[in-house]
Amino acid sequence: MKMNRRNTSFVPLRSALLAALLLALPLAISAQSVPAASSSTAPMDMSAMPGMDHASMPGMAMPTTAGGTTKPAAKTPGKKAKKKHAPAAPASSSHEMTDMDHGATPGMDHGTMPATPAAISDMDHGSMPGMKHAATQAVGSTQGMMGPMQGGNAPADARSGDYSDGVAGSPVHMLHMHGSTPSGMLLVDQLEAFHGRDANGQGWEAEGWYGNDENKLWVRSEGERSRGMLEDGDLEAFWNHNVATFWSTQLGGRQELGEGPKRTWAAFGVQGLAPYWFDVEATGYVGASGRTAARLRADYDMLFTQRLILQPEAEINLYGKNDPQRRIGSGVSDVRFGLRLRYEIRRQFAPYVGMNWVRRIGTTADYARQDHQPVLDRQIVAGVRLWF
Amino acid sequence: MKSFSPSPATDLSRRRFVQGVALGGAAADLGLLRPSNVWALTSPGHPTVLSGTDFALDIVEVPVNYTGKTRLATTINGSIPGPILRWKEGTTVTLRVTNRLQHMPTSIHWHGIILPTGMDGVPGLSFDGIAPGETFVYQFQVRQSGTYWYHSHSGYQEQTGLYGPLVIEPAGPERYPTDRDYVVMLNDWTDENPERIYAKLKKQSDYYNFAQPTVPDFFRDVSAKGLRQALAMRKMWNEMRMNPTDFGDVSGYTYTYLMNGAVPAGNWTGIFKPGERIRLRFINGSAQTIFDVRIPGLKMTVISADGQDVEPVAVDEFRISVAETYDVIVEPQDERAYTLFAQSIDRSGYARGTLAPRAGMEAEVPKPDPIQWLAMQDMMGAMSMGGSAHGGMAGMDMGGAPVVHHARTEYRNPGVDMHVDMPRTNLDDPGIGLRDNGRRVLTYADLHTLGGPIDVREPGREIELHLTGNMERFIWSFDGIKYADAKPVHFNSGERLRIVLVNDTMMNHPIHLHGMWSELENPAGQFQVRKHTINVQPAQRISYAVSADNPGHWAYHCHLMYHMEAGMFREVVVS
Numbered sequence: 001m002k003m004n005r006r007n008t009s010f011v012p013l014r015s016a017l018l019a020a021l022l023l024a025l026p027l028a029i030s031a032q033s034v035p036a037a038s039s040s041t042a043p044m045d046m047s048a049m050p051g052m053d054h055a056s057m058p059g060m061a062m063p064t065t066a067g068g069t070t071k072p073a074a075k076t077p078g079k080k081a082k083k084k085h086a087p088a089a090p091a092s093s094s095h096e097m098t099d100m101d102h103g104a105t106p107g108m109d110h111g112t113m114p115a116t117p118a119a120i121s122d123m124d125h126g127s128m129p130g131m132k133h134a135a136t137q138a139v140g141s142t143q144g145m146m147g148p149m150q151g152g153n154a155p156a157d158a159r160s161g162d163y164s165d166g167v168a169g170s171p172v173h174m175l176h177m178h179g180s181t182p183s184g185m186l187l188v189d190q191l192e193a194f195h196g197r198d199a200n201g202q203g204w205e206a207e208g209w210y211g212n213d214e215n216k217l218w219v220r221s222e223g224e225r226s227r228g229m230l231e232d233g234d235l236e237a238f239w240n241h242n243v244a245t246f247w248s249t250q251l252g253g254r255q256e257l258g259e260g261p262k263r264t265w266a267a268f269g270v271q272g273l274a275p276y277w278f279d280v281e282a283t284g285y286v287g288a289s290g291r292t293a294a295r296l297r298a299d300y301d302m303l304f305t306q307r308l309i310l311q312p313e314a315e316i317n318l319y320g321k322n323d324p325q326r327r328i329g330s331g332v333s334d335v336r337f338g339l340r341l342r343y344e345i346r347r348q349f350a351p352y353v354g355m356n357w358v359r360r361i362g363t364t365a366d367y368a369r370q371d372h373q374p375v376l377d378r379q380i381v382a383g384v385r386l387w388f
Numbered sequence: 389m390k391s392f393s394p395s396p397a398t399d400l401s402r403r404r405f406v407q408g409v410a411l412g413g414a415a416a417d418l419g420l421l422r423p424s425n426v427w428a429l430t431s432p433g434h435p436t437v438l439s440g441t442d443f444a445l446d447i448v449e450v451p452v453n454y455t456g457k458t459r460l461a462t463t464i465n466g467s468i469p470g471p472i473l474r475w476k477e478g479t480t481v482t483l484r485v486t487n488r489l490q491h492m493p494t495s496i497h498w499h500g501i502i503l504p505t506g507m508d509g510v511p512g513l514s515f516d517g518i519a520p521g522e523t524f525v526y527q528f529q530v531r532q533s534g535t536y537w538y539h540s541h542s543g544y545q546e547q548t549g550l551y552g553p554l555v556i557e558p559a560g561p562e563r564y565p566t567d568r569d570y571v572v573m574l575n576d577w578t579d580e581n582p583e584r585i586y587a588k589l590k591k592q593s594d595y596y597n598f599a600q601p602t603v604p605d606f607f608r609d610v611s612a613k614g615l616r617q618a619l620a621m622r623k624m625w626n627e628m629r630m631n632p633t634d635f636g637d638v639s640g641y642t643y644t645y646l647m648n649g650a651v652p653a654g655n656w657t658g659i660f661k662p663g664e665r666i667r668l669r670f671i672n673g674s675a676q677t678i679f680d681v682r683i684p685g686l687k688m689t690v691i692s693a694d695g696q697d698v699e700p701v702a703v704d705e706f707r708i709s710v711a712e713t714y715d716v717i718v719e720p721q722d723e724r725a726y727t728l729f730a731q732s733i734d735r736s737g738y739a740r741g742t743l744a745p746r747a748g749m750e751a752e753v754p755k756p757d758p759i760q761w762l763a764m765q766d767m768m769g770a771m772s773m774g775g776s777a778h779g780g781m782a783g784m785d786m787g788g789a790p791v792v793h794h795a796r797t798e799y800r801n802p803g804v805d806m807h808v809d810m811p812r813t814n815l816d817d818p819g820i821g822l823r824d825n826g827r828r829v830l831t832y833a834d835l836h837t838l839g840g841p842i843d844v845r846e847p848g849r850e851i852e853l854h855l856t857g858n859m860e861r862f863i864w865s866f867d868g869i870k871y872a873d874a875k876p877v878h879f880n881s882g883e884r885l886r887i888v889l890v891n892d893t894m895m896n897h898p899i900h901l902h903g904m905w906s907e908l909e910n911p912a913g914q915f916q917v918r919k920h921t922i923n924v925q926p927a928q929r930i931s932y933a934v935s936a937d938n939p940g941h942w943a944y945h946c947h948l949m950y951h952m953e954a955g956m957f958r959e960v961v962v963s
Contacts, residue, residue, distance in 0.1 A: 149768070149806045150628060154799040161795035161867035163851050164875035167961050170513045170941040178945075179863070179870030179955025185591045213803065213863050213870075242802035245858055246629055273860060275627040303602040347588075347595050387591070 150245060184210035185387060190340070192383025194224070194356060198374045201226025203381070204233075209240060216240040218250060223257055233257035236267055236283075247272030254285055260326040263287050277301070292320030309350070313338040322363055327371065329363020342385055350385045435467055435552070435571075435648065439474035443483045447494045447518070447540075447550065454644050454651050459579050461549035462489065462540070464496075468649045469573050469673060470538070470552025477533040477559040483526040485518060493517040496526070497541040497902070497943075498554065499711060500695055500920035503528040505940025508902055510541045513941045513959055517542055533558035534695025535669040535713045536920075537573070544582035546949050547675040551575065555669065556695070563838075564691045564700070566717060567664040572656075574670065574708070574730050574739050575646040576638075576677040585638060586950055593862040594631060596639040599734065599759050601625075601632065624767065628806065630894060632761035633734070634859055635820070637895075637950060638676045640737030645677065647728065647741040655750060656741035662723050666743070667691075669715050672708040675949040678733040678896055678923075680707050680822060681714075683726050683743070684754060688716035690830055694919040699836045706830035707733070707819055709898040709923035711947040714830075718743070725749040731756045733821060733896070760821050762926065766894055769811035769927035790929060792890055793852050795867035803863040803870065803955075804856045808892050811929035813911040819896065819925050832908060835917035841907050842918070843935040847886035850931075851877065855891045855899070855924060855946070855956070862954055864946065870955025877944065879936035879962045886933050894926040897951065901960065902942040907933045921947055936962045 190205040203224035209216045218240035223233020238252030247270055254265040269283030278300050285293040299313035315336040322330050340354030356379040360368045365375045445464050452461040452468060464470025475481050487494045495517045497509035507528045511517030518524045533556040540550035553571040578585065588595045601622065609618035625632050650656035660666050668688075672679055682688075682705035689702045692715035700717075708714055708730075720726055725744035732738060735756040742750050792811060798804045816833035817823070857864040866874070879885060887906070889899060899906075900921040908916045909931045924930055939962045946956035 149808070152799060152807070154796040155794060157793065158796040158799070159793045159852065161797040161853075161869055162875055163853075163877040164961075165878040167876060167878040167963060169876045169959050169961065178872060178953055178957045179865065180872035181586075181953075183587050183590045213861065242861075244802055245805045246860060248802075273629050275629060277626060277629060303600055304604065305602060306598040306600060347592060 180212060182210065182212045184208070187385075187387040189385055190222075190381075190383055191386070192352075192354075192381045194379040194381045196374075196377045196379040198377055199226045201231070203383075211240070214242050216248075218252070230258045232259065238267065238269075240271075244272070246274070250283065254283075256326075263291070263323075263326070265291075265293065290321070291323070294318040307344040309342050309344065311338075311340045311342065311352075311354075313340070324367070327364065327367040329361075329365075329367060331363065332361045333364040334361060335359045338381070340381065340385075348387050352381075352383060352385060354381045355379065356381050435469055435573075436465065436471040437474060438471045441475075441479050441481050443473060443481065445470070445483060445485045445496070446488050447485065447496075448488045449490070452549070454577050454646070455579055457579050462492075462494070462545045463549045464552050468549045468577075468646070469575065470550070472553045472555060472571055473538070475530045475554070475556045477530055477556055480527065480529045484523050485526065486523040487518040487520050489520055491520060492545075493519050493542055494545060494550070495524075495540055495542045496538050496550075498526075498536070498538050499900070500536040500713075501528075501554070502531055502903065502905070502938065505903060505938065505942065508940075508942065510902065510943045513943055530556055532556060532695060534692055534697070535571070535671060535715050536695050537671045537673050537711075537713065539673060541943070544586075544675075544949065544953075546673075547576075547578065547582040547585075549577075551673040553669070553671055553673075563697050564667070564717060565665075566667040568658070568660060568666045569669070570658040570666065571648065571669045571671065572658075572728060572741065573646075573648050574672050574674060574677075574679050574681075575649070576643040576674040576732075577646050577651075578638075578642045578644070580642050582675070582949075585642065586953055589637060589862045589950060589954075593637070593860055594634065596637065596641045597631065597633060597734075598639065598641055599633045599736070601761075621761075628767075630767075630805070630859060633759060634762075634895065635734040636676055636678060636732065637862075637948070639734050640732060643677060643732070643737060645679075645730070645732060645737050645739035647730065647739040650741065652738060652740040652753075656728075657747055657749075658728075658741070658743050659747065660720055660743055660745060662721050662745065664719070666718050666720070667715060668718060668728075669713065670708055671713045672710050674710050676710065678707060678709045678898075679730040679739065680705060680733065680757075681728070681730045682706075682827065683718060683728055684751070685724075685726050686718045686720055686743075688718055690714055690716050690834070693835050693837075693917055694921060696918045697838045698917060699838060701830065701834045702828070703830040703834070704827035705822065705825075707822060707923075709896060709921065709947075710949075711898055711900055711921040712919070712923065725751040727751045727753050729754055735759050735821070757821060757825065760823075762820055762894055763823070765812055765817070766820055766926035769808045769929070770813070771810045790888075792929065794892075795854060795869075798854060798856055798868040798892065801856075801868040802861070803858050803865055804868045804892070805858045805860065806892055806894070808890065808927045811890050811927050812925075813929050815908075815910060815916065815930070817925065817928075832917065832923075833910070835908075837907075837915070837918040841915040841933065842905060843884050843907075843933070843937075845884040845935075847884050847933050849883070850886045850888055852888040852890065853877075853958075855889060855893055855897050857893045857895070857951070857954075857956070859894070862950075864951040864954040864956035866956060866958055871945075871957035871959075872955060874958055876941075876959040876961045879934070879960060881936055881939050881962050883936050884933060885936065886931055888929065888931045889922075889924050890929045891924045891926055895948075895951075896923055896925055897956070898923045898947040899945070900947045901934065901944050903938045903940065903960075903962070904934050904936065904942070909933060939963055 186208040188204065188206040190203060192203050194201055194203055201224055205222040207218065207220040209218045211217055218238040220236040221234065224231055234254050234256045236252060236254040238250035240248050240250050242248045250269045250271060252267050254267045256262045265285035265287040267283055267285050269281065271281040274280050278298055281297040283295050287293070295315065295317050297315045299311055302310040304310060317333045319328050319330050319333050336356065336358050338354060338356040340352045342350040342352035344350040358377045360375050368375050448463055448466055449460050450463050450466050451458050461468055485496050493511065495509045495511050505514050507526050508514040509526070536554040536556065538552055538554050539546050553573050555571065594600065606618060609621065644651055648656045670681060687702045687704065689700045690698065690706065691700050692698060694713055706714055720743060723745050725742050728741040728743060730739040738756060740753055790813060792809055794807055798807060816831045818829035818831050822829045853866045855866065856868045863870070891897060898921045905918050906920065906922050907918050908922055910916045913931070922930060922932060942960040942962065944958045944960045945952045
C-alpha cells in the first residue's frame with residue numbers, strides 16, 4: 001500500500017484544527033461556568049499555535065480534509081440535515097469565525113469570559129445575506145434600525161418582555177407547564193458490518209440524550225470490533241447546554257474501550273448545526289500525564305428523494321503526544337471519511353450501504369507500518385440507522 | 389403527493405391512508421360501544437344536534453377506525469366531532485360535563501364565547517379541570533350569536549377527538565336568512581399518540597416534512613433557471629438553516645383530514661335543491677392544520693368570521709387557520725354535485741365532502757395545489773417588498789412603516805432563530821400557497837365587521853409581543869420566553885388597549901385570546917374585524933384592540949397545539 005506521506009501538507013491543517021479546538025475550549029468552559037481548572041491547557045496550547053486566525057472553526061477545515069482523501073461531497077444546497085454532526089459552511093462562515101474570535105480570545109487568558117453564550121451566538125451572525133454590514137455591527141450593539149436576522153445583540157431600544165406589572169399568575173394549581181417537558185432520544189447513527197482490505201468486523205456510532213431545551217445529559221459512543229474482539233472504542237458522557245440557536249456546549253468525559261490501556265479523559269466541546277446544514281462536533285480532551293486530544297466530526301445529509309439520503313461524514317482525531325501503547329502518534333492521528341446511502345423506510349429505521357476510508361497519519365501511520373497494519377483502509381459497509 | 393409514494397404498492401396503501409376507510413368513523417355511531425347515556429343514533433359524518441339550555445356531555449373513550457387501524461379516541465358523547473350544540477342568544481345555558489375517562493383529567497373550553505373566567509375551562513387558569521368520574525357544571529349567559537366551537541384544553545385531547553361545533557342563534561332574526569344550514573367542521577386525525585408526535589418533533593423537527601428540497605430539485609432549477617439563480621434561491625435558507633417548506637410541522641404523513649368526522653373517501657354530503665341558499669359554517673377544529681377551502685364551480689359569500697357578521701364578500705377560496713370559523717352562503721343553481729375541498733396548507737392532503745341534490749353523488753376532487761416555497765416576504769417582511777430583496781432602505785416606502793420593538797429576551801436566546809426588523813403590515817396578502825393562484829382568495833383586508841367595534845375608545849396603551857421560535861429545535865414562545873418561564877401579562881380592568889404582534893418566525897400562528905374579543909385593526913390603526921383567533925402570517929406585524937372588561941385569568945396562546953405545548957402560551961390577568 002502506498003504511504004503517500006506528505007507530512008508537511010498537514011501542518012497548516014493541524015494548526016487550524018488545534019486552533020479550532022482551543023477556541024471551543026474556553027467557550028465550553030466558561031459558558032458552563034466551570035472552575036478554571038481544565039482551562040489551564042488553553043494558554044499552553046495557545047502559545048504552541050500562534051498565528052491562527054479565522055480558519056479556526058472546525059468545519060472550515062473539514063472540507064479541506066475530505067478533499068485530501070477523496071473529492072469533497074458535491075456542494076448541494078437546498079437540502080436539510082438531520083440531527084447529527086457535520087462540517088461547517090465553506091464560504092459563508094468568515095463572519096462567524098471573526099465573531100467567534102472576538103468572544104473567544106479574551107477568554108483564552110483566564111478562562112473567564114464575560115459573556116460566553118453571547119460569544120457563541122455570534123457564530124450565527126453572518127447568516128443574513130445583504131445584511132453583512134449589520135452583522136458586523138452586531139458584535140457590539142446594533143445601531144440604527146436594522147439588526148441581523150439571526151443572532152446579534154439586543155438593540156439599544158429593546159424593550160422588556162415583562163408585562164406583569166407585578167401581578168401574580170393564577171392561584172389555581174398549575175396542571176401543566178407548556179414548554180418544560182423533558183424528552184429523550186437514542187440515535188444509533190451507524191450499526192454496521194464492514195469489509196476491509198485487511199479486516200472484517202462491526203462498527204457502531206451512537207448517541208443518546210435526555211433533558212429539556214436548555215440542559216441535557218448527552219451520551220456518545222463509537223467503536224469497532226473485529227475477529228470477535230472489541231478493538232477500539234469509546235464512551236462519552238456530557239452535560240449538554242444550549243448556548244445559541246444552533247449550538248450547544250458539552251462538558252464531560254470520555255472512557256476508552258478496546259485494546260491497550262483504557263484511558264480516561266476530561267472532555268469539552270461544542271456541537272451544532274452550521275450554515276448550509278452541516279452538523280458539527282468539536283471536542284477537546286485532557287487526560288492524565290499531560291495528554292491532550294481532539295476529535296472533529298461533521299456530517300451532512302443530501303436528499304436524493306424524501307427517503308433516499310446520502311450522508312457524507314468526516315472525522316479527524318488529533319493527539320498531543322505519542323501513545324505507543326495505544327499505537328497513536330502525536331498530531332493528526334487519523335482521518336476518516338464515510339459515504340453512506342440510506343433509505344428511510346421510516347424516519348427511525350433506515351438500512352444503508354456505503355464506503356468508509358480510514359487514513360492513518362504521521363507517527364500513527366508509522367506505528368501501523370511497524371505492526372504491518374494498513375495505513376489506508378477502504379471498507380465497504382452495510383448497516384442500519386435507527387433511533388427511538 | 390407523488391413524492392410520498394415511490395412505488396405503486398405504497399401508492400395504494402398511501403391512498404387508503406390519506407383517503408381513509410369509507411366507513412370509518414366513531415364506532416359509537418355504529419352502536420359498537422355506547423356509554424350509559426342515550427343520545428340519538430346518527431350515521432357517520434352527521435353529528436347529533438343538541439339544542440336547548442340544559443346539556444349533559446359525557447367525555448368518553450371510544451374505539452375509532454379511520455385508516456384501517458383501530459384507535460381509542462377521546463370524544464364527547466361518543467362521536468367525532470362531538471354533538472352540535474345549538475344555543476340561543478340571551479339564554480342561560482347549563483352544561484354538565486362528566487369525565488368518564490379512565491385516568492385522564494379533562495376540560496371543555498367554549499372557544500370564542502365571552503363568559504366569566506371560572507367557566508372558561510382552562511385547567512390551571514380558570515379551574516382545576518375535571519377529574520375522572522367527576523362532573524363539572526358550566527353555567528353562563530349566552531351574550532352573542534354565530535358559529536363557534538368547543539374543545540378540550542387538557543393535554544393533547546384536541547388531537548384525539550375532543551371537539552365539537554357550537555351554533556348560537558341570534559335573539560332576533562338571522563341577518564342573512566337561508567334555506568339550509570350545515571356545519572362543516574374540519575379536523576386532523578392521527579393514529580399516532582400525540583405525545584409521540586410532540587416527542588418526534590423535539591427530536592427531529594422536520595420529521596413530518598416530506599416535501600423538502602432535494603438534489604434533483606436543485607438540478608431541475610439549474611436547468612430551468614441557471615446555476616446562479618438556483619444557488620441564489622437556496623442561499624438564504626441554507627445560511628439560516630431554515631426550511632422553505634415548513635408550513636405546519638405535522639403533515640398528511642400522519643394526518644387523515646376529516647370533514648364532519650368523515651374521511652375523504654367517506655364523502656360527507658350536504659343535500660340541497662338547486663336555487664336554494666345554503667349557509668355553510670366552516671370550523672377549523674384541527675390541532676395543527678391550516679386549511680385552504682374552496683368549492684369548485686361555486687362562489688362563496690363570506691357573511692361571518694369567528695361568529696361575527698361581516699359585510700358580505702364573494703370569494704372563490706379562503707384560508708381558515710386553526711380555531712377560526714367562517715360562515716359562507718352558496719347558491720348552487722344546477723342539479724349537480726359540488727366538491728367541498730379543504731387542502732392542508734402544506735398540500736400533503738385534504739378534507740373533502742360534497743354538496744349534492746341526492747346522496748351518493750360526487751364531483752371531481754381537485755388535486756392539491758403545487759407546493760410553493762415560502763417567499764421573501766415570509767422571511768423578511770417589508771424589507772423584501774417594493775424592490776430588491778436586500779436593497780436596504782432605498783427602494784422602500786418607509787412612510788408608515790412602524791418601528792419594531794424587539795424584546796431583550798429575544799437575543800442571546802437559543803430559543804429564538806430569527807428577528808424581523810421590518811415586518812409587513814398589509815392585511816391583503818392571502819398568504820403562502822395562495823398568492824396569484826388565479827382565484828379570488830379572501831384576506832383579512834376583505835373582512836369588515838358590521839356595526840363597528842364594541843368599544844370606540846382609542847386604546848390607552850400598547851403591549852407589543854413577538855412570536856418567536858426555533859424551528860430546528862422545536863421551541864416556541866412569546867418574546868423568546870416559554871410559558872414555563874413567563875410571568876403573566878396584565879391588563880388593567882376596564883382599559884382599552886392595543887396588542888401588537890410581530891411574527892419573528894416563518895410560520896403562521898393563529899393567536900387566540902380567551903375571554904375578550906380581539907378587534908383587528910388595519911395598518912392605519914382603524915377597526916377592521918372582530919375575531920377570537922387572529923392568524924399572524926410569517927414576518928407580519930398586526931395590531932388589535934382589546935377591551936379588558938372581563939376580570940380573571942385567561943389563556944392567550946398560539947392555537948397550533950404543538951406550538952402551544954412547546955411554550956407559545958401566556959396567562960393574561962385582567963384586574
